[in-house]
Amino acid sequence: MALLQISEPGASAEPHRHRLAIGIDLGTTNSLVATIRNGLAVCLPDEEGRALLPSIVRYRADGGIEVGRRAVAQQAVDPRNTIVSVKRFMGRGIRDVTHIEAMPYIFEDTPGMLRLRTVQGSKSPVEVSAEILRVLRARAEVSLGGELIGAVITVPAYFDDAQRQATRDAARLAGLEVLRLLNEPTAAAVAYGLDNAAEGVYAVYDLGGGTFDLSILRLTHGVFEVLATNGDAALGGDDFDHRLFCWILDRARIAPLSIEDASHLQMKARATKELLTTCDEVPIKLKLDSGEEIDVLITRAEFAEMTRPLVHKTLGLTRRALRDAGLAVSEIKGVVMVGGATRMPHVQRAVAEFFGQEPLINLDPDKVVALGAAMQANALAGNHGANDDWLLLDVIPLSLGLETMGGLVEKIIPRNSTLPVARAQDFTTFRDGQGAMAFHVVQGERELVADCRSLARFELRGIPPMAAGAARIRVTFQVDADGLLSVSAREASSGVEASVKVQPSYGLSDDEIADMLKAGIERAGDDMAARALNEQRVEAERLIEATLRALASDGALLDAKERAAIDSAIDALRALCAGADTRALGVGIAALARATDEFAARRMDRAIRGALAGHKIEEI
Amino acid sequence: MDLTVDFFTLFRLPRTFRIDLAELDARYLEIQSQVHPDRHVRAGEGERRLSMQWAARANEAYLTLKKPLERARYLLSLAGRDPEIERNTIMEPEFLMEQMEWREAVQEARQGGDHHELERLHHRLRLDLKKHHAELASLLDDRQDYAAAAGLARRLMFLEKLLAEIDKTLAELEDGMDN
Known part of the structure; x- marks a missing residue:
């Protein structure tokens, strides 16, 4: 472990170091990894020069695991243990998967997400996906020759919360820090838009191996604004x-x-x-x-x-996205084609007829998503180049709501809301002295709970005794920039508070992830404790670096006493980095974070004022 | 500036119904490019949380000010008037009659599967709404007649609901065609 570089006051730490970040297209049929090299987005090939990694994982009887082409070769020999198109199972139960009868696997109908019984025992789709991600991670580490700070992983825009959560879990399991989950059509739009300096309203028609997305974006001065998205997470x-x-x-x-x-x-x-x-x-x-x-x-x-009929279905969904965006076909400036399935001539023809113009196919439809993800990863890693001052504003594809009386859905956040989004709604008790209230969180467009996807159930307990209708229970839905939801409830009228946070029931719990990680690490002969220590060190360095950067640009917002408090928290954390006490590091990280809370608020305030004055903060 | 600041102040726009939408767009993007979570990925936890709260707030503010009826309702709520509370005001019989006629027309077109008629109704209603928005502007900005504005906003809530129903019916017809 190298000592942290000491930087002069006012200078940011290691200004020229290029932080290694990757974009991963975790596809139904093929997966790719890309990065930015010398300012250009490139897909990283395997040792034989091939960029595409078939998304196939084979569990061998001898305990070995084969991923990619070697697994393809065994597909017909050992179909039961060779998992193809695992993406179709992510965050899905048995009843959600179409054509399941035609598949050679032994499924286990486990609550939430199905599992697959293999010669190596029961496997979650999350574990299978993690094997693919591990191969891509290793490929990137070898190719780039350094430790990755993180990855942007793409998901179909129409993935719901459970599917997103599952993807994030798979990345964690593969030891990847997820900088962002990025919608595939949005990634393609970034790659296309930055490449062509495009402006105007574009449609992205993304027909992959297992999913279809149609997104409509407005490109203005480096802002990629998704206006509407629609699709089918089981059509490809x-x-x-x-x-x-x-x-x-x-x-x-x-x-x-x-x-x-x-x-x-x-x-x-x-x-x-x-x-x-x-x-x-x-x-x-x-x-x-x-x-x-x-x-x-x-x-x-x-x-x-x-x-x-399949092509027709995609066009119906396209029409709906246009209507949601309030746009006519004639207002679409260009149509970007993404996904290997858009190579089919009759698909291209149908899209051309629908939009009344030839679709854009100048970027490789297999690679464009990974390239866009790499660009986003690079920007998020803080490697800002001359053309990197752009911003993505994406939306949530499906409405979120709560179950109300009679099995009906009360929508809290409508589909196509720009992320991040937070919405609160007040509820009250309907019985005198009611001490608890149950909530059922669902996702989907239909009016009946039974027709929507159940994401989570939770209960708020400890409501003090009150007359019916007197309690004020505020339920807050928050969807972050990854499209992941958290819900909390709080009883406020009496001054007594109780709050809960829920994770979708389809996601794996932290304990489950920890168990899987442990198993994986043991298999690799790795040391769990060493890994945990390293992760905390990386986190500590990241926080110190971010704080130094903030101090360099906005140190003037602090008085001498405040500044001294932050400086001493930094020094304390630095000292802990040199040691080997994982727990103490965690405490030190929390202490520095606390010490900078007020500073962060002032910086944000200044940034907003700066934006409105028509100046970037650096210019003030 | 804290998270509870009103939406007009947040975007530095005059507190009026008539606003420059291009300016609103520009202000919104300027703010997002500062506060969006993507700009604070590598920051400490506190800053990241704050960035998400601000970005969500900016989204809410933008959406509220962008849609005319939402903007009017927001202005009314700032003036201490909530159209929801005006629900006891008696609707003029003319308005109720008009509503019934509209609903009958939509119903008929739905049953007949008449796509074109629904499109026509959609357009007519859109024009109607536009006219009413001009009226709202005059009530709110020129005459400060909040009582009348609240009454009109309440009627417009009905019309927007109707428009949503027409759109939903259109979508259902299209789904029928797809399957």
Whole structure:
């Protein structure tokens, strides 16, 4: 552990160090990692030069784990233990997953999120995803030759709270500090917009392996403002494959398949779909383990016809997003295509017809999301370059509300609200002396609770005895910039307070994460205590550095006594960094944070005043 | 400046119904570019929390001032008048009749699956609202007649609800077409 660099008063610490940050596109079919190198966003390839990592994880009987291409090779041999498209299971229960009957896995119907039974035991989709993230993290560390300060991980814009929470958990499990969860179409818009210095209103049509998103953004002077988003978290290229799979079965008049043969045929269907991008017709020949042979011919027109309803569905969702944004098709300046599935010619044609213009395909639809994520990661890491003074304003895709009488939903935060957002609503007791109140938090657009997704239930206890209707219980919903929700309730009228914070029931608890981390670390032969110490040191350094930067620019806001208090808290924390007491470090971090609270408030006030005076804070 | 500052002061705009929307947009973006959590990712916990609170506040303020009816209601609440409280005022029979006619028209178009008629109703209602917004401006800014403004705002709440229903019906018809 190197000693902290001592900087002159008034100078920020290590001004020229480039902080290593990455963007990760954790896709249904493929995943990528990208970073900024010499000012340019680049995808990092594996040792064989390939950027795309197939999102496939195989658990071997001997305890080994294969990720990516090596797992692909085993897909048809060992389908039960080779998990493909795990993204479809993130934050989902068994009943949420379509075509589950066609999948070769043994599912466990566990509360909240389903699990998969493998030869290495029961695995949560979060653990499977973490294996993919681990490979990408290692690739980045080798390639960049240093420790990462964090990652921006992309999620479909239409992911709900449970799916986002699951993604964040997977990153934690893979030892990645999540700088931000970023919506995939927004990431693509950033990559496209910064590349082309675009201004105006754009639509991003993002059809990935398992998800569809349509986002409408306004680009003005470096601000990317999402106006509306819509989509379907269970509609993607996989569904096109599935239609083709069913069509082949039907054409070839084949009896029910073994899971190995089904895996084979699924891969064949995918390959055929890809061939149809460039060929007008493709012969499908496959010899099955059962001895039967498939030999059929498909034309591009037939494929387009059988998948027309899927394309039609995406356009319906597009129309809705436009209406939510209050825009006509004619007001859209350009349409950016994202996701491998947008390579299908009939998809491109349908989108072109809908918008009355040719979509933009000059950026690689497989890479554009990762590149945008890398740009955001770089900006969040504080590596500001000349063109990095931009800002993202994203929205929440689905409404959030509470269950009320009769199983109805009372919406608290409507969909497409700009993040972050906080809303409070007052409720009261309906019985004399009512001591507790139950809350049920749901997400979705429908009016009935039963049709929405249940996120959390909690109870507020200890309400002092009062007449019915006299208590004032304020429930506050807060959604942060990652789109993650926290809810609290507080009884205020009597001066007595009780408050609760809830985590969505689909997320893993901190204890579960800790257990999984421990297991993973033991497997890697790592030392848990050393890792915890290191994490606290990094956090302490981060806080010291941020404080020094703040002091350098705004030290004048403090009087000598206040300044001395902060300086001594910094010195104390520095001393602790040199030691090896994890717990004391935590206390020191909290002490410095407390010492700077008032300073932070003054800085924020000054920043706002500065903004309104038409000047940046540095200029005042 | 603290988090409880009123929205007009926050954006340094005059406390009137007629505001320059371009100016509102610009002020909003200026503030967000200072307070947004993305600008404070590497700061201490206190600053990050504060940044989120300010950014959420700026979003709420922007949304309130951007929509004419919301802006009017906010102005009324600053003046100590809440249109919600005016719910006891008796609605003029003409207005109620008009409401019933509107609802019948929407109902009819819904049953007939008449997409074009719904679009037409949507546009007519939009124009109507625009006219009323001009009226609100005159009541609030020129005459300071808050009682009349509150009454009008209350009627407009009905019209906006109706507009939302038309839009919802349109969406349902489109869904029907998609499936």
